[in-house]
Amino acid sequence: MSDGSFRRVRSIAKKEVVEFTRDWRTIIAIIVIPLLMFPLLFILFPVLLESEAAELDALELSIVIQTDGLPENLAENISMSGMNYTIESLPATTFLSEPGQDLERVRNSSTDAVLRFESDEEIWGYAILHLSTSERSNEARNRILNVLSVWENSEIKERIEQGGLDVNETLDPLRWDGDIAAGDVATTGEQSGMILSLFIPLVLAIWTYSSAIQPSIDMTAGERERGTLEALLCLPCTRMELLFGKWLAVATITGVGVLLQIFGLLFAIGYLATSSFIGVPQLSIASVLLIVLAIMLFAIMVVAFELALAMRSHSVKEAGSILAPALMLILFPALFTQVINLDGIEGFWFAIPVVNILLALRELLMNRVITEHVIIWAVSSVVYATLAAYYASRQFSREDIVTSLS
């Protein structure tokens, strides 16, 4: 690339980034949302759930217990769980779980739940009638189940002791000896890499594509629609310089968005979990360099592909209606890749578009550099990126891009 050519590409890219970031909505889309999305999801959402749970805990519920004899300690536990109850006799049904005449009063919330409890010498039978679409009724059912579980455990212990057996030996005859984590021979760094490999490639793929949509459209179909492209095409720059400058701008904007999102994701996980859950993955220099190469090849391919599709479109609306559904081309392979077993994986997987880079990232984050796989994904990715760039250059070379709707 000559000095003049480089200067023009830089001017195009700089102008595109400056113009794009002058829109405050863009700043929200490329900085604020990626940065806050995962922290909000992982930190604020649990807080919201906790406050909802606390609200449910504070509820005073009313239930009906139908029984032919309720053990005294069970009745006490029910009272202590924030449930008021009235005792009735058992209805005449074949099974306790048949609602019978109680159906209506549970459905119309006259009572939050009905516990049927029947003694048959040493064995008890029970059923809970509840309305699964009501939060109060669900909560009543959960509280009853908890109380019954506690009562059942104490009953089991009592019976074991009555039989002259040791409770611990009887209930827990097989035990792990020592620290469970110590049995895993993988290092902390390898474990972190394993965890990161489950979501970093997915986030990277989806966000790279989706965050490139808006700038790609704005810099191609948007320019065409606003009538600014004609003036640009009159300048002494080649169509390839134009494509490269715009690619550089979209890649920069997308890169910032993806980096911020990964940063937000790591921050959220780090905030929620202990340091042993997520740490710094143990990566060799070769792995790091190959990760950078994989991301670059993926970005070249995706951004060139999006620019080409957007440039084919005559308007922003048309470009949006093509690029948004095309996300499926990334989403499905990305989800599919998450469930592929990497142990003993066949080489051909690393030649499939999109899948190859995502699998490569998974392997590399686990610090596995397998030469055969690296060669396959690198060569195939270069081929795909070249094809995407060639396709984009064909679109940018079309004469009709000069015409605008305006």
Place this chain on the structure above:
Amino acid sequence: MAKSLLSIRGVSKNFAEVEALQEISLEIYSGEIVGLVGSNGAGKTTLLRLMAGVYKPSSGTVVLSNGEPVMNMRHELGVVPESTGLYSRLTAWENIRYHSRMHGVKDSIAWARTEKFAEHLDMKDSLGRHTKGFSRGMKQKTALLRALAHGPNILLLDEPTAGLDITSARTVRALVRQLRDEGGTVIYSTHQLAEAQQVCDRIVIIHNGEIRADGPPQHLLDETGTESLEDAYVSLTLDQARTRKEDNAKESAFTGWWRRLFTPKTPPTTQEVIESE
């Protein structure tokens, strides 16, 4: 005789089956204002785009005086397209600077030229403003400043006064004449004969992709034996003007079928329109 700056030799331009321009030959000489006059769809914009190196001729050549195809020498040209093509989130000066940088001109030189012409166009105080709030006239003037900032030899203007108020249009025309007086060459596309007569030294009448007349206004009157340019134009373009087709977006067979599927086959009657309200 003035030196030829731009030669259009036997140029034709086709878009699919439509022949937008047919065997056009034209010489543009130094220091003249050439008016391209024609109805909508006549081929003025296509010819301008060929001169600007945006389109490649289907046949023939568009070359500068040194014999180089215009496509390789775009820094010699300053172009103001009909849509002005300004970026609304950039200031007027940023728009100008972006183009002059692409032409390889230093900011200081571009600024000096911009300042000089901005004074003339009463735009000096607006150079630091975003173009989003500009009126049509201010946008047109900014586009003109942008086309002049790198010091082009030939200025191509596509309908430069379309949509402008009287004062702005006068200012633009005055600047064009001033540029000519300073030795500049301007190609001025318009469909207003009065304006062409007022501004241009030479008028080229284009109709249905062909040049029907080329010469000074008086020459056209003499050639057609008419007393006004309007009469001359009518006598030269008696055949019906074709519809503008070259810019129409191509549509796939499926897209066309889908569109027709949801389009009523007959126009609604008055009664149907009233009932639908």
